[in-house]
Amino acid sequence: MSNKTKQSLIQATIDLIMENGLERLTINKVIKKAESSKGSFYYYFSNIDDLMKETFLYALEHSLIDFSYNPDKPFKENILSFGRYLIKMSTEKSPEHAIMFLWISKSYQDESYRRQFQEMRKQIIEENSVSKDFQKVFQVDVEWLYFIDVVIIGFLVHCLLHDDEDILLSIWKQLTNPIVYASRV
Missing domain, CATH: 1.10.357 (Tetracycline Repressor; domain 2)
Known part of the structure; x- marks a missing residue:
């Protein structure tokens, strides 16, 4: 897995927080926004x-x-x-x-x-x-x-x-x- 994937997940998180606030953030929303997978998410992060x-x-x-x-x-x-x-x-x-x-x-x-x-x-x-x-x-x-x-x-x-x-x-x-x-x- 590339560091680019991790950066994409982090940037998606920033974008989602700016769009919808912190409370509405979910792993599934981050994965979808980053166009990534759950496997990629859990490779870099243990949880939200x-x-x-x-x-x-x-x-x-x-x-x-x-x-x-x-x-x-x-x-x-x-x-x-x-x-x-x-x-x-x-x-x-x-x-x-x-x-x-x-x-x-x-x-x-x-x-x-x-x-x-x-x-x-x-x-x-x-x-x-x-x-x-x-x-x-x-x-x-x-x-x-x-x-x-x-x-x-x-x-x-x-x-x-x-x-x-x-x-x-x-x-x-x-x-x-x-x-x-x-x-x-």
């Missing part, structure tokens, strides 16, 4: 929760895929560029952000989602491509990654509250100035 977990991690990584750090620029400028990137992604109303927020909200409602979310903590915060770059290029520590994750989630909520990019950029700068100062990078 496993699929949702993989879909969340895919959405997280995919939401970050177009951002890259410029090692030739100072840390502060890279942080500002990342804020602009987050604003851009929120104005484009990316399905990836929707999937992530749906998962987070589902974690408040359903204990099994909460446990899975907690089990993914390291993958979410430390092992995504942006975090790896931060660690490698700027040698930030793991505690810093957890702190910036909290800032990003709050900022993304504000991206839903404001349409003005200048206001959002001002908020981002206010949030990240202490981070930049504390990191001394």
